[in-house]
Amino acid sequence: MDIFSVEYMEIFSIALFFLAYFGIITSKNIIKSIIFIMLMQTAAVMFWLKLGAETSAMPAPPIIYEADLLERAVFIADPLPQALTLTAIIIGFSVIAIIITMLNTLYRHHRTTDWGKLEKLVQ
Amino acid sequence: MLTFLIIIPVLIAVLLFVLSTNRAAKILAIVFQSILFVASVYIVIATREADIVTFVGSYDDVLGIILRVNSLSAVFVLLTTFIFLAVSVYSYSYTEKRDTRTFWFLMFLLEASFIGLFLAGDLFNIFVLVEVSTLVTVILTMYDRSKRNIFHGKVFLMANVVVAQFFLIGLGYIYRLTGALDMERVTEALGLIDGSNLALPYVLIMTTVAFKCTLIPFFSWTPKARIYPNAPTVVAAILSGLQAKTALYLFICFQDMFQNIASQEFFLVIGIITGLFGAVMAICQSDIKMILAYHTVSQVGLIIIGISMGSLYSYAGGLYHIVSHAMFKTTLFLSTGIVIHSYGTSDVYKIRGVMKRMPVVGVATAAAVLGITGAPFFIGSISKYFIAYDAPPLLNIVTIVLSLGTIISFVKFSSIFFGHSELVGDIPKAEKCRIIPVFTMGAICLAGGLFGTQFIYHLFRFQVNISIAGYAQKSAIFVISAAAGYLIYQHIVKGNAVLKRLGAVNFSFKSVCASLGVFFAVLLVFIGFF
Numbered sequence: 001m002d003i004f005s006v007e008y009m010e011i012f013s014i015a016l017f018f019l020a021y022f023g024i025i026t027s028k029n030i031i032k033s034i035i036f037i038m039l040m041q042t043a044a045v046m047f048w049l050k051l052g053a054e055t056s057a058m059p060a061p062p063i064i065y066e067a068d069l070l071e072r073a074v075f076i077a078d079p080l081p082q083a084l085t086l087t088a089i090i091i092g093f094s095v096i097a098i099i100i101t102m103l104n105t106l107y108r109h110h111r112t113t114d115w116g117k118l119e120k121l122v123q
Numbered sequence: 124m125l126t127f128l129i130i131i132p133v134l135i136a137v138l139l140f141v142l143s144t145n146r147a148a149k150i151l152a153i154v155f156q157s158i159l160f161v162a163s164v165y166i167v168i169a170t171r172e173a174d175i176v177t178f179v180g181s182y183d184d185v186l187g188i189i190l191r192v193n194s195l196s197a198v199f200v201l202l203t204t205f206i207f208l209a210v211s212v213y214s215y216s217y218t219e220k221r222d223t224r225t226f227w228f229l230m231f232l233l234e235a236s237f238i239g240l241f242l243a244g245d246l247f248n249i250f251v252l253v254e255v256s257t258l259v260t261v262i263l264t265m266y267d268r269s270k271r272n273i274f275h276g277k278v279f280l281m282a283n284v285v286v287a288q289f290f291l292i293g294l295g296y297i298y299r300l301t302g303a304l305d306m307e308r309v310t311e312a313l314g315l316i317d318g319s320n321l322a323l324p325y326v327l328i329m330t331t332v333a334f335k336c337t338l339i340p341f342f343s344w345t346p347k348a349r350i351y352p353n354a355p356t357v358v359a360a361i362l363s364g365l366q367a368k369t370a371l372y373l374f375i376c377f378q379d380m381f382q383n384i385a386s387q388e389f390f391l392v393i394g395i396i397t398g399l400f401g402a403v404m405a406i407c408q409s410d411i412k413m414i415l416a417y418h419t420v421s422q423v424g425l426i427i428i429g430i431s432m433g434s435l436y437s438y439a440g441g442l443y444h445i446v447s448h449a450m451f452k453t454t455l456f457l458s459t460g461i462v463i464h465s466y467g468t469s470d471v472y473k474i475r476g477v478m479k480r481m482p483v484v485g486v487a488t489a490a491a492v493l494g495i496t497g498a499p500f501f502i503g504s505i506s507k508y509f510i511a512y513d514a515p516p517l518l519n520i521v522t523i524v525l526s527l528g529t530i531i532s533f534v535k536f537s538s539i540f541f542g543h544s545e546l547v548g549d550i551p552k553a554e555k556c557r558i559i560p561v562f563t564m565g566a567i568c569l570a571g572g573l574f575g576t577q578f579i580y581h582l583f584r585f586q587v588n589i590s591i592a593g594y595a596q597k598s599a600i601f602v603i604s605a606a607a608g609y610l611i612y613q614h615i616v617k618g619n620a621v622l623k624r625l626g627a628v629n630f631s632f633k634s635v636c637a638s639l640g641v642f643f644a645v646l647l648v649f650i651g652f653f
Contacts, residue, residue, distance in 0.1 A: 017292065024285060025637045033632065037284055044291040051299050081298070084247055088291060091254050095284050098258065102265070102277040109270055119631055122274040 009050040017043035030103055030113045034096060041092040045085045052081030125177040125190040128166075128200070129239045131159055132207075136231035140224050149215055152227065156211045160204040167197040171584060176244070189305060191244035195442075198582050199241045199372050202449050206364050207234045209560035210357045213457055226266060226355070233259045233361065240369050246294055246304045249373070250287070253335075257283045260366060263358045278632045285636055286334045289643075293327030300324070310380045317383065322650045325381050330643045332377055335370035337420050338427065339397045340638040356460030359412055363419045364453040368445055371426060378430070389649050390431040395521050397424030402528025406535060411459050411471050414536055415452065418495075418529065422448045425525055429510035432518070439585040440509025446582065447494065447502040447571055454491040454564040458484050461557050462539065474539040483558050485540060487565030492537055494568035496530045496605070499598035502568045505575030508597050509587060523600060530608035 020039035027033045107113055110121045135155045142148035169175060170192050179188040192200070210230070236256040243249050257280065265276040298304060300320070301312035313321065334341045378386075401421030408414045426448070429441025461484050466474050478485035494501040511522045571578055579585055630638070 014292075017288070021285070021636070021640065025633055025640065027633075033281065037281060037288075040285060040288040044288045044295070047292050047295045051295055080304070081295075087247070087251060091251065092284070095254065095258060095280065098261075099277060099280055099284070102273050102280070105268075105273055106270060106277070115631060115633065118274065122271050 006050060006053050009046055009053075013043045013046040013050065016046070028115055030115060030118070033115075034099060034103070037099075038092070038096060041088070041096075045088055045092075048081045048085045048088070052078040052085075125175060125192060125242055126179060128159065128162060128242065129190075129235050131155060132231045132235035132238065136228045136235070139231065140228040149211075152231075153208070153211050153215065156204070156208045160201075160208050163197070163201045163204045166192055167194070167201050167582070170194045170197045188248065189244035190242045191306070192242060194584060195375065196241040196372070198442075198446065199368060200238055201582075202368065202446060203234060203237045203241065203365060206361065206449060206453050207231075209453065209457070209564060210360060213460075213557050213560045214357055215556040226263075229259055229263050230357070230361070233263065237365055237369060241372060244306050246297070246306060246309065250290060250294065253290075253369070253373075254287060256366070256369065257287075260362060263355075264362070266355060266358065278635070281632060282334070282635045282639075286331045286639065289327045289639070290331040293324045293331070296324035296327070306376065306380070310382075313380055314382060321381060321384055322647065325384050325386075326643055326647045326650060328377055329386075329646060330639060332370060332373050333393070333642060334639065336367065336374055336423055336427070337370075337397075338393050338424070339400055340642060341635065356412075356456060356463070359416070360453045360456035360460075363416060363456060364449045367419055367423055368449060371423065371430075371445055374427070375430060384650060386646075386650060387431045387433055389646065390427055391518075394424045394427030394431060395525075397421070398428065398521075398525045399424075399528065402525060402532060405532040406528070409471055411463070411474070411536065411539070412456070414471065414532055415455055415459065418532055419448070419452060421525065421529065422452075422495075425507070425510065425522070428518075428522070429506075432510070432514060434513050435585065436512035436587055437510050437514065439579055439583060439587050440506045440512065442583050442585075443575070443579050444503075444506035444510065446578075447506050447568075450502060450564055450571065451491040451494045451568050454487060454561055454568060455495070457557070457564070458488040458491070458561045461561065462488075471535060471539060476539075476541065478540045483562055487558075487561045489537075489540065490565040490568045492533050494572065496533050497526050497597075497601055498605075499594070499601060500569070500572045502571035502575065504594075504597065504601065505572055505579075505589070508589065508594060509579075512593075523604065526601070527604045527608055527611075530604055531612050534609050534612040 017040055020036045020043060023036035023039070024033050027036060103113065106118065106122075110118060112118055112121065135152055138155075139148050139152055142151070166175065171194060174191055174193045176192075177190045179190060207230075233256060236252050236259060240249060240252040240256060243252060261276045261280045264279070265272045294304070297309060297313075300316060301309050303309055303312065378390075398421045401417050401419070401424055405414050405417035405421060408417060422444070426441050426444050429437045429444060432438070432441075461481065462474060462477055465481065468474065477488070490501065494503045497503040497507045507522065507526065511519050514522070576587055576589060579587055
């Protein structure tokens with residue numbers, strides 16, 4: 001019952017996802033919301049990685065043709081989720097960077113990062 | 124070959140950026156845009172026999188990334204190139220002092236991402252391109268860097284990022300269930316799986332799609348972010364005209380994919396509520412562009428009603444309404460831009476006398492208004508007729524009420540036509556390059572109504588017929604609703620304080636995300652029990 005093994009990653013990722021979502025709903029500070037969004041992205045990525053590492057999923061490894069290597073190459077991770085998660089991580093990081101830039105501009109002008117106060121100031 | 128459709132807008136973008144804002148750059152942009160438009164017309168004709176498929180990088184069938192055009196996406200690509208062509212001609216004489224190179228760079232990148240979205244045959248490509256188009260859209264709406272726009276743009280972007288994570292996990296479930304991300308294979312594979320196992324991925328993905336379609340309860344992020352006062356008019360035109368259409372395209376694709384789940388009634392109800400709510404909010408606004416933006420929400424609700432009703436006629440009506448809505452909304456936004464520049468304000472209570480000052484623009488706008496309210500012989504009436512074709516009587520009444528709501532909000536809007544106003548803005552006379560696209564699209568509003576069935580046949584390959592008796596009945600109902608709408612406006616709506624306060628209802632970021640959870644839970648419960 002190794003709790004850090006692959007089988008439990010799915011439950012963890014879904015739990016983290018909804019925990020982060022709950023955090024977004026209840027956070028008063030914009031920076032906290034951004035951090036919770038990053039946690040949601042991490043949860044989604046973790047879910048995909050777990051998909052790729054399921055040892056029973058791949059019936060045959062994609063590129064090996066020699067028969068002797070084939071016997072040793074039983075546990076191959078699926079490459080598609082790995083490519084996907086790379087793309088998702090990059091998209092996530094660049095979008096967060098833009099969000100933080102926008103927040104920086106607003107902060108320089110209004111000197112607050114509170115959701116309620118900023119909404120009132122911006123009207 | 125399809126890769127060129129995506130690459131050419133990017134090349135145009137780079138070309139415009141390098142050559143800067145002189146005339147040559149803009150003329151080249153219009154020329155390339157026309158070439159793209161001709162290519163998309165060709166594709167619409169060519170996909171009537173078979174889908175066109177291109178494998179990116181010339182890999183084999185199973186290994187490569189696929190770009191696929193079927194007849195539905197061909198129509199969307201056609202819409203995209205046409206609207207961008209109209210917008211390029213419109214802004215030929217853009218004399219704004221902002222950095223025009225960057226603006227056009229971003230606009231053509233946006234076009235590339237839209238076309239890529241419609242051509243993508245792979246679910247992950249769709250995810251990436253949705254993110255790209257959201258990002259470019261946000262940058263465009265914040266273009267004038269006013270703090271209010273930056274704040275609303277930030278809320279927009281953060282909400283979209285949250286929603287994208289829902290989409291990713293739904294994609295994960297789909298990948299695990301079917302082992303593929305290619306749209307055709309997923310559709311085949313999901314057809315074999317029983318509906319009860321598909322509940323969670325379906326709900327996750329439809330939450331995302333419904334959010335982007337601005338269905339209830341997500342209606343409020345788009346108008347505030349898109350067009351709050353200073354966003355450039357062409358951006359508002361593109362966003363209202365096209366962004367909603369990408370989300371509707373995704374809605375149609377995913378409803379097709381998950382055909383074993385019976386959620387038609389749910390989306391029918393959501394569509395009705397969205398339509399009513401959008402119309403009510405549109406009536407409450409005092410800014411011309413906000414009226415148009417909230418009205419888009421209402422029309423999207425109507426389209427969802429058409430698509431979810433389940434009969435061939437209403438499906439065809441829904442699809443045709445997508446095209447007609449794009450047409451008249453873009454016309455209205457572009458002509459509104461001309462009006463705002465001519466009068467210097469966008470307050471609907473202050474602008475008067477458009478017909479006298481700019482007759483051609485006034486006529487085109489009137490055509491679009493008649494189209495949008497469903498006047499007989501204009502384009503809106505055809506699609507509304509088909510949506511309500513064989514609907515049960517209750518739904519018929521609902522669509523009539525929705526049309527009434529539209530009529531009331533446009534009675535408010537058309538108060539700009541007559542009367543007299545002293546205001547003069549910075550570009551008093553409408554320039555020819557701006558009139559041409561507005562007038563052309565206004566003419567299409569009329570032509571699309573007169574030749575409605577031919578258009579539906581050529582675009583969507585549906586053979587539908589209009590019965591004269593039914594159409595005459597619809598026209599009679601329209602005249603009665605128009606009169607009723609005018610009376611209601613004059614006596615109830617005008618100067619109503621409650622409505623004014625309702626118009627300022629604004630969801631904060633936290634409420635938007637909370638409504639995500641509410642929608643998710645409601646849809647999950649619905650699927651779980653039916």
